Structures are given as C-alpha cells and as structure tokens.
Amino acid sequence: MKPTELSGLPAGVGEHLEGEGVEALYPPQAEAVERGVTDGENVVAAVPTASGKTLIAELAMLSAVERGGTALYIVPLRALASEKRAEFERWEEYGVTVGVSTGNYESDGEWLGSRDVVVATSEKVDSLVRNGAPWIDDLSCVVADEVHLVDDRERGPTLEVTLAKLRRLNHDLQTVALSATVGNAPEIADWLDAELVDSDWRPIDLKTGVHFGNAINFADGSQRKVRVDSGGKQTPALVDDTLDEGGSSLVFVNSRRNAESAAGRLGGVTGDHLTDAERVELRELAADIRDVSDTATSDDLADCVERGAAFHHAGLSSEHRDLVEDAFRDRLIKVIAATPTLAAGVNTPSRRVIVRDWRRYDPEFGGMKPLDTLEVHQMMGRAGRPGLDPYGEAVLLASNNDTKEELFERYIHGEPEPVRSKLAAEPALRTHLLATVASGFANTREDILEFLDNTLYAVQSAGNAQLESVTDTVLNYLDANEFVDRDGDTITATEIGHTVSRLYLDPMSAAAIIDGLRDAEGDDGSREYGSRGAVDGDPDESSGFVTGNDLLDDDPLADTEAEGDAGTGDDADDVSALGLYHLVSRTPDMYQLYLKSGDRETYEEELFERETELLGRTPSEYDDVAFEEWLSALKTARMLEDWAGEVDESRIAERYGVGPGDIRGKVDTAQWLLNAAERLAGELDLSNVVAVREAKKRVEDGVREELLDLTGVRGVGRKRARRLFEAGIETRADLRNADKSVVLGALRGEKTAETVLENVGREDPSMEGVTADADAKRAGREEEEGQASLGDF
DNA sequence: ATAGCGCGAATATAGACAGCATGTC
C-alpha cells in the first residue's frame, strides 16, 4: 500500500511521506490501516521497536485532525516528548499544529487547547484531567506510546487510570496503543476494545546471538568469529570487531560504576580507530562536556569522549546526555556503555548492541536477578540504524556453555512476559482514588468500583476481590486524613483533598507535610491534627541554632556543616530550612539518597546535633526501617541545604556520592514539594508559609538568602550572583547603578556583563571601552581558590 | 622504619514523573 493511496489524511501528507522515502507502508502499518486506524478505530499495535510504530500513530492522529478533531500523544518520558514534538512538527506545513506539555516544559493552557496535536507525559495528562483542562473533553484521538509500561509498579497505574478516564470522558475517543511485543497483547486489545496488530516484522533484519569462546553464535545458526585476546575480555573484542566494519556499539551494563569503568576501558579500543579530524571534534566535544558541570563525573566523561567512548546513566545531567546521544548518532562517539536509561529513552540506534550484564542486583530478590525478557528485547531493539545498516546485531555474552544455553532459552527463543496491571497496590490507589473522587468521576464506593472496571486490572482479575479490599483500606486512609468526607454512601473530596489532588501529591506525602508543618506550629494548640506531639527538648532551642551569618564575612562559601540557616530568622515560630528539607525528603514522593555504610554513623551524629530543627518526632532507633529512612531523609536534606548554602557542585557530588544529574533531580523534586507545602500551609492558615517560601526560593536558585534579589535577574545564577555580591553589588538596584568596570570584573566576559545589565533593566548596557576592575576580578578569583582548597574535607 | 606489594575480604549496586511562572532555540 502506497502512502498516497491512503484516504482521510490532510492534503499533501501522502506525498510528503513518499518524499521521505516511504514507498510502501510496512506490513504492520498496512494492517493497522486495514483495521481502521485512519477511520477512527481503536487499535493496539504490538510490534518491535523501530518498525514504524510512530507512523501508525501519526496516521491515526493526522486523520483525526483531518476530520476536524484533536489528538493527544502520551509518552513515558519528558525527553521523548520533545523528540516526538520535533518529529510531528514536520506536519505543520500541512496545517497541523503541535504542542508539548510536560512538567518542566509548560505551554500556556489556552494555547495548548488550540493545538491539533499535543504531546504529553502520562502524569501531565493525569494532572490536566485533575485540573479540568477544558480541551481534554474535546479530544478525538489518544495515542499511548509504550503502553506495556502499565506493568511498572510506580508509574504504570497512572497510565492505566488516565486512559480509563479519558475514555470515560469521551466515549467516542479513538484509542491507539503502541506496545513492544509482549506476552499478552490480545488482553491489552481486549481492555481497550481495540483491533490488534501483533507482529514480529522488522524493517531491518535483527540478528540476535550469544558470544561465547571465540565466536558469536547467531539464532539463525550462523557464526561469526570474534577472537578474544588473552585477557579474556569479550566486550572490547566485540566493539573492536564492529569498528573494523565501521560500525558503532552500544553496551548495556548493570550499574553506573560498571558503565563508567567499561567506557574507560573501551576508550582504549576506540582510540585506535579515530581519524585526525575526529580527534579534533572529540576534543571540542570533551570541552563542552567539561563546561556543563564541574564534577568528577563530568571530567571522567570528557576523558572517555576524547577517545571516542562514553558512558550514559542517570547521574549525568541532561545536557551531558544530549551531547553524548547526539555525538553517538553522528557516529563521532563510537561506543556507549550504558545503564538501562538508554534502552527506554530517545532513539539511539547502533550497528551492534552488546548486552553484557543480564542480571542486576535487586535487594528484594536478595541477589542478582535476571532481567525481564521484555527489557532485554528493548535493549536489543536498539540494534540497526534504518537506512544506514544492512542489519542490526544484538549480542549477549556468555562465559560458559550453560550460560549460553540459558541466554538462548530465556532471551532469544523466549517469549516476553505478559504485562500485568499493578493497580491494586495501596500507593497507586491512594493517589488515584482521591483524584477520581476529587474530579467527580465517582462519589460512592460503588461508583469507584464501577469506574475501576474500565482498567486493565479489572480485565485481568475477574472475580478477584483484592481491588475491592484495597479500595476500602485506601478510602479509610483518605477519610482518616480528612482528604475525603463520607456522608452515608456519598464520598466527596474535602477542600484540602481537592488541593492535594490538583497539586499532584501522593496523599501520604501531603499528610506528612501537613503533619510536620502543624507540628512546627508549636503550642498554639488550636489545631490538633493527627499530631504526634511537639519536638522533644527545650522549646527555646528551636530558634537557637547558629544562623551562620557571621561566617559570611570571611568566606561566603564556607562549609555549611554547622549551619542551620533559618531564612527569615527572628520569628520564634519559624522553622529552619533544614527542617523543611527533611520534611519533604521523607515523603514518598522524594526518592531518597542511599545510605552508605559509613553514613549511618555520620548522620546519627548529625541527627543528634540538629534534631530540634526537624519537624515531627524521630522514630525509635529500634524501629530499624523507619529510623533508617529518617536518616537517609536527613542525608538528602543536608544535600539540599548544601545546595542552598552555595556549596560547589563538585563538592556536593563528592560528599554525597552522586552525579550532577542526581543533584538536579533532587533539587527539582524539592522545589516541587516545597511549592506544594507552601500551598498547603497557605490553605491551612499555618504561620510558616513564609519560611516555606523562603526555603523553596533558596533551593530554586541554589543560594543563600542575601543573594535572592540578584538571582531574580535572568542570566544570573548562583555563581554570578555570588561574584557580584563579593564585588559589593548586593541588589538589583546596586546592579543598575554600579560602576561598569566592577560589573565586568565580577562577571568576566563583556557579552555576559552586557546581557546581565540589559536583563536588570539598565539603560546603557554597552560594555564598550570598559576595562575590568581589578579588585572585583580578584574577589572572584579568591573565591574560586577558596573553593578548590576546600576539597580535602 | 617504611614504602610497596599481593591477596582475600569487604563494599556497593537502574531509573525519574509531578506545580508554578517565565522564558527559548
């Protein structure tokens, strides 16, 4: 079937596709058309990665738009949202408008409603439904990408419930679900009342095999000799072998450290295959990488990249990831050693995929657990670049014959696992039942159960009473915490319940935050809400900690170890920033830092010193689980405090054993939760709203209180603000009136200085002919040296 | 006395969504 033969698409689309080289639809695409994707039919397409799933979705969405409707494309990751947006934007010349909505990339709601196609994460869609975005009701087509992720314990239920809600809001909604090949595709189609396209067809041949001894044994019976040198290292031999053919490799490993060390070693292999031109480009890329962040992770990555290798994991900042992914697609980087981030993320195809580690440590399992077949298939699916490689190769590594047999059985001949709904778990239902009640989908227990009947869980558990019993548990919980009211059979959300639902908080997080903030209200007594009693110890102590202000004169970036900066300070009712950081860090919405062996002692001591600042009662030391969580929340809180105390990124990374990406992630989450805390405090008329807002702003900008005014200027972050401050420019007003030479001295670089002055609203920002003030320059330098000397902690 | 070495023991282990108000190629 030719694209131009398709009916119901906007004029020009078929020709455009042919222009892209799509001469005929791939068989699964043609089958989807036969089943009616372009006529508004529900379709579930369970096909391998890179076999044209996206075009199936595009056909559905474009035909929906042509009929005057609008479409929503749901993705699991923010990075995928921008990737898809970019892809769909090629239809704009045929009059199809595209918009994106994710947590960090928010377009105006009204504007979004005017788009023909909107790309959003599942959580964002859920949030839009909760907040009653009007355009949601008018959708005519929804696409769920990677729908097999409903199997995920944490995030799966969101997608499941969101799809159920969208379909409830609009019974005529066309539902298209794209899935990897899974064990139970018919069941998913059944759930969504959809036609099923289930296929193993791939546009490029994928040769799968196991390397053992001196050869890859492919599933088709063929062999390829890949000699392993005396060192016995299979991975470098395979990478080298691919390079000889001019191809790049993707190596999947099971830990960050393994990824980093493997990349280091593989750099020795790739380094021999580079042209001089590539070396130059790689050096530039390495410099860009170093510029992203001043951390050991960043340096290590740059070192690898200079030799044509890279590692990839969640400890990298998103800028790092983008640089690495782009360079790999451009074939500049020859090999990436990656954790599973890359298998689920944006498209990074490679000639050869090497699944080195097929087991991963799992504390619940109590050892090394084999990866799911589905997950390994996702990794292997990255092999083969359409239009560039004749075929892709996916190779598993075995060190003995038994392993070889097992790998064949499990991952090459084995069926992927069936997808199982994880909806009947308390944490999932806590959030979703409150939202279901709050946004009016149900207002009795029976309504709720009937609504839940539209989920995959219901399809898979006919006659199973578990969902019902968990529902009752959760309703009791919501009632006890005053998020819902029960009047006879009628269940309604309370005002605070509505807020919690709209803020997208786990009700348990909200309860913890409310509890903690009320606790800090101290003895005003009028609000006894699930109170666990006041903080132990002398009440005067709650405002008696060191504010650290006296440290500022000597060394503004001194270690914040002894510091409990209370923000606004003088109010006896006030809570310290650390207390608030700890409060949000111990909610289920914050993924806490891991306690390493020595940490337990360190943070027990820390707890002893600063317990009075924490909100709520410290759990008993004998309650091992709770106490440990309390401590790791303290560790997380200390990291946030360091960040807000202007401790250098490299020191934070070193002290807490994290990468720049982790720091950003924690800081982001803290901002979000503190914002929610601020709203809750405001709504409940708690006195500590101001302290919460202050703590939030400091985390946002990563600065101490006195810099908050300066960081309000666009282009001024924590570093520039501190340098300006040291040069005597303490406020925006100062900046507008300051001597230009001082500004230039502090900021270095004429262009930066001009931009900053422009942003602060100065009339004559030009830096022409201005020379940097020596004192201001020196202040900056000393600060950096001071920073460096702190390294030996 | 001590730097250097070899070797068994100990250690640690993936990922990442959301609010809000502004601003961005």
Place this chain on the structure above:
DNA sequence: CTATATTCGCGCTAT
C-alpha cells in the same frame, strides 16, 4: 553452585 569491579585491610618483604 553462579556477579563483579573496585577498594580496603592486612601481613609480608625489600630497601
């Protein structure tokens, strides 16, 4: 039966 890379700690030796 099945992890593995890396660091740590200890006892030993050569200087």
